[in-house]
Amino acid sequence: MVGEFLKRDSSNDLTASAARNEADKCARCGKCRSVCPVFAELKDEAFVARGRIWLFEALERGEIRATPELRKIMSACLMCQRCAETCPSGVRFMRVIEAARERLSREMGLPFGASFVFRHILTRRRLFDFAMRSVSLLQRIVPGERKGNLRHLPLFFRGGKWLPPFAKNTALQLHSGGTRVPGARVRVALFVGCLTNYVYPRIVSSTIALLQKARIETNVPASQLCCGVPALAMGDIGAARELARRNMESLQSAQCDYIVTVCASCGRMLKHEYPDLVGGSAFSVPVLDVSEFIKNHTDLNLEPLSDTVTYHDPCHLRWGQGIASEPRQLLSSACQFREIPDNMYCCGQAGTFHIFYPEIAGLIGRRQVESIALSDADYVATGCPGCILQLNDLMAQAGIRKKAAHTVEILSRAQFGETMSRGVSAENHFDPQ
Ligand code: SF4
Numbered sequence: 037m038v039g040e041f042l043k044r045d046s047s048n049d050l051t052a053s054a055a056r057n058e059a060d061k062c063a064r065c066g067k068c069r070s071v072c073p074v075f076a077e078l079k080d081e082a083f084v085a086r087g088r089i090w091l092f093e094a095l096e097r098g099e100i101r102a103t104p105e106l107r108k109i110m111s112a113c114l115m116c117q118r119c120a121e122t123c124p125s126g127v128r129f130m131r132v133i134e135a136a137r138e139r140l141s142r143e144m145g146l147p148f149g150a151s152f153v154f155r156h157i158l159t160r161r162r163l164f165d166f167a168m169r170s171v172s173l174l175q176r177i178v179p180g181e182r183k184g185n186l187r188h189l190p191l192f193f194r195g196g197k198w199l200p201p202f203a204k205n206t207a208l209q210l211h212s213g214g215t216r217v218p219g220a221r222v223r224v225a226l227f228v229g230c231l232t233n234y235v236y237p238r239i240v241s242s243t244i245a246l247l248q249k250a251r252i253e254t255n256v257p258a259s260q261l262c263c264g265v266p267a268l269a270m271g272d273i274g275a276a277r278e279l280a281r282r283n284m285e286s287l288q289s290a291q292c293d294y295i296v297t298v299c300a301s302c303g304r305m306l307k308h309e310y311p312d313l314v315g316g317s318a319f320s321v322p323v324l325d326v327s328e329f330i331k332n333h334t335d336l337n338l339e340p341l342s343d344t345v346t347y348h349d350p351c352h353l354r355w356g357q358g359i360a361s362e363p364r365q366l367l368s369s370a371c372q373f374r375e376i377p378d379n380m381y382c383c384g385q386a387g388t389f390h391i392f393y394p395e396i397a398g399l400i401g402r403r404q405v406e407s408i409a410l411s412d413a414d415y416v417a418t419g420c421p422g423c424i425l426q427l428n429d430l431m432a433q434a435g436i437r438k439k440a441a442h443t444v445e446i447l448s449r450a451q452f453g454e455t456m457s458r459g460v461s462a463e464n465h466f467d468p469q
Pocket residue numbers: 061062063064065066067068069085086089119122123124125126127
């Protein structure tokens with residue numbers, strides 16, 4: 037069955053052909069070396085866009101073969117898109133890395149657990165809920181260290197990840213369906229994403245409360261699934277396409293004016309990958325990140341907090357969607373805003389990257405955490421639940437008494453006059469003891 041959905045079909049050829057077109061544009065100038073976080077740590081030409089393009093072309097010409105070493109090189113990329121943003125030749129490197137991973141998965145196979153999860157669990161919400169509840173239970177009963185609300189899961193994560201506990205009620209359990217707002221001028225369909233759903237439901241609560249205040253109705257379709265980023269990142273384009281189709285049906289059934297996302301990676305996937313996966317435009321209404329939507333489509337009157345807050349750019353928001361000014365402008369009106377002194381680093385999370393390459397992820401993330409430590413901010417706002425998880429993990433490990441939270445949580449505190457002293461996302465964030 038695994039071979040069945042990894043077999044070559046015309047869409048695989050399209051993926052490879054688009055990637056070859058992008059690879060052809062590479063002028064071998066090496067400018068991507070100056071911005072790549074992985075190259076900065078490893079100083080190895082194979083681990084930067086130019087080297088990977090060269091290897092992809094050699095693979096396509098049959099000069100090299102699919103090997104575990106080549107798979108390691110192709111999978112040790114954050115897919116952060118800094119190289120594409122910097123590239124003077126306009127190489128869309130994501131096309132190359134996705135095609136390389138797809139080919140390697142097709143020729144070498146995916147780990148059975150991964151293909152089973154993508155195909156049979158992510159596509160079934162109840163089964164996914166059951167699997168997450170089981171992990172949550174294990175998280176409570178497996179002996180391990182504990183730091184504040186973060187728990188050590190030595191059996192599941194190499195490198196000793198500190199994770200927040202899973203939420204008692206998921207965002208979809210709490211908020212599925214519509215929120216009626218008398219006199220609403222706009223309706224949005226909210227795409228939640230897995231990490232927000234299972235670990236940070238308060239991000240959705242804050243978003244709905246803010247939009248309600250702005251007289252905007254929110255619909256959270258219960259049938260939405262994982263956006264498909266993990267499947268795409270591991271080269272299972274068939275599974276990613278199936279999830280894209282199911283989410284398009286789910287979100288379009290809400291019949292809204294906008295689709296709003298609260299996760300940078302989900303947002304980039306819906307905006308930029310779905311059209312390529314399904315062909316043509318995926319949605320008939322605009323897809324916007326929540327910061328983009330609140331900045332441009334609401335007139336919230338925020339009461340600035342006295343707390344000092346800085347901002348971490350998620351790669352998939354800044355480089356993947358070109359969104360940098362909107363969250364900063366919102367935070368400037370909601371708190372005492374400070375920039376991180378040197379804010380060009382990635383947190384190192386990058387979906388599954390931090391699980392498969394915890395050492396490199398830790399090296400990359402610690403650079404950003406060291407910069408954050410230099411700021412006098414108490415809180416770090418960001419637009420991606422993955423960054424929240426990674427930054428709180430690394431700050432806890434480094435003994436830094438700051439908390440990461442979603443931008444909408446800070447805005448919600450400012451809008452509704454709540455103090456930050458009891459901690460943002462108190463139910464599931466690191467609370468220094
Ligand atoms: S910056 Fe662009 S053109 Fe230059 S080597 Fe990197 S991918 Fe190729």
